[in-house]
Amino acid sequence: MGNTCFGNILTPDGWCLGEIHWRDGRITGLVGEPVNPATNDHPRILPGFIDLHVHGGGGADAMQGAEALTTLARTHARFGTTSLLATTMTAPDAEVRDVLQAIATYMEAPPADAARVLGVHLEGPFINPGKLGAQPAHARAGTIAELDALCALAPIRLVTLAPELTGHHELIRHLAQRGIRVQLGHTLGSYEEGVAALGNGACGFTHLFNAMSGLHHREPGMVGAALAHADYAELIPDLLHVHPGAIRAALRCIPNLFAVTDSTAAAGMPDGEYRLGEQTVSKCLGGVRLADGTLAGSTLTMDQALRNLVAIGMTLADASDRLSRYPAAFLGLTEQGQLCAGALADLVVLDTQLNLKAVVIEGREILGESPCP
Template identity: 80%
Template sequence: MLYGNILTPDGWQLGELRWQAGRISRLGGEPVDPATNDHPRILPGFIDLHVHGGGGADTMEGGAALETLARTHARFGTTSLLATTMTAPDAEIRRVLGEIDAYLRAPAADAARVLGVHLEGPYINPGKLGAQPAHARSGAIEEVDALCALAPIRLVTLAPELSGHFALIRHLTARGIRVQLGHTLGSYEEGVEALEHGACGFTHLFNAMTGLHHRKPGMVGAALAHADYAELIPDLLHVHPGAIRAALRCIPHLYAVTDSTAAAGMPDGDYCLGEQTVTKCLGGVRLADGTLAGSTLTMDQALRNLVGLGLTLAEASDRLSRFPADFLGLPERGRLAEGAPADLVVLDPRLNLQAVFVEGRAIEGAPPCP
């Protein structure tokens, strides 16, 4: 049982939240403005749809690395995530998908739930790799179906301008797999057409895509003018606060991701990102040539950053929990309601993390509940 300011789908309530067998069994109290008291703030657990690593472990290592990254991010309030792959040779992608599937069959009990896979590449533009290795290529339906047979792929990032990709978008959408546009040199018109074929989001908005110009609106322009959903890295390094504010005004369900690497939760130094070595220093992660290469962001800091930009705590919570859950079609996750999984984060009035629960289980290494 927890007592405090509970963020429910109907607003803030001061009262009790109870759970049994991993699901919320009771919650309720009186409507409240949490600014009027010092009781804890109880929010839905964070859902991160773009996670490459954490705690020194990289998704592409597979095996024990998956448990390490899931445990690491749970300590910072992430209760569900998508294990995100890197562009790589086909054999390497197939290997790691098999290892992710094996982990999903026997996941760690005290870690963030891995909901499936975000396949970021290899179906991206070789001219807009960002920090992706140089194994980009066009995708074929038969190849993608073979990958989907290896693990539950929930989300695919691709460049729509590559040959055959409009047909691939339609096929993935028909299979219930979400498609985001990213690592792309595509035009505004190609972005709009991709949305018409079923694409429904944009990967790390503003980064690794054609920018907005008033005569060539680019992929960013397509997102700002037409998107309902898009992911964004709010570490205040990947995207200027002014651009974040513009996106918040334009995209109704803009949601936060970390795009975190093995360096998340770790000291400065060298780490792996797929087949590449990246360096954490000065709050960021970069390749040897200075290119940003994912982040060290954790979701609790993403929440504080969004609140610092002027969002209310409830608005920021939606962009870390409810919106990503809705994007994946998971209506019982990302919100606190009776019958929903007891995925919870507890914050003090200064938004410092106090406790984390995944399906009612307290996370080892998270701060103790006050």
């Protein structure tokens, strides 16, 4: 592929047919004319995917440490993810500290052929024990002092917590003041508690609809708080976790709804048994479940998420925004999530059927059949 690619390029101003150029890891320019990509068979060139909720992939679980991080980051790069947040599981305190230190060590010298690890998504242990989903039973309330101690171990960018637990409104305010994003999830909180948490600085919802109090017309719950008030929320579009009709409802309500995989070690792997934190999960029929049948993360990859969103009626440009531009904006990333001069040269190339043909991370071709002259 070299340092240029030709095709239908999705820019911040819309589609153009032409060339995108990069040097030293950054986009140096785009040359082309406005186009409707449906009128030709040239490749579709999109910003690299940004996944803010990744537990594992390629048989490896993030809780297993630095070697596992290498495996999962390389695995997800093969499916178009150019940046991700390594996501922890609810676990005993010592284990959480150990994995944070491992992530920090990994980030000091990451491999060149893997998705960029932006930092940590701390999912638990500060969640409601009554809404664990597939999380192990180590949930509890957190304190400002211990969150500060954890943040000293690794760059925590995002925290999932249940706002109804004692002290968590103060904790949300503190994290927001530190510039750490807070999502509400694994929660039995009411609509009112969700709205109050947003007022205190929470800014998103973790795997919307899943592991939270649902919407009822007299008790709107946490889902109601999200649909009525959220600017951002993450959602798992594997079409198992959330029905397409519920996805469409969320799209009408939440302007910056974005996709995550919530992927486990089973992503990119055949059916069988895998680890998810301290638990064993089984991959079968495209899903991952605990022994009791509870959905336990997913096998989703971001390229499949894109195809799924298009399949339920979304335009390719809109679907791309929800895999790249919106998650980048949510984290405050200014050099990723869009194809324009000066941005990092993170891009994916797809054919007309949206099959992945090439992945470029900071100008390095990670995967590719060199479809671009």
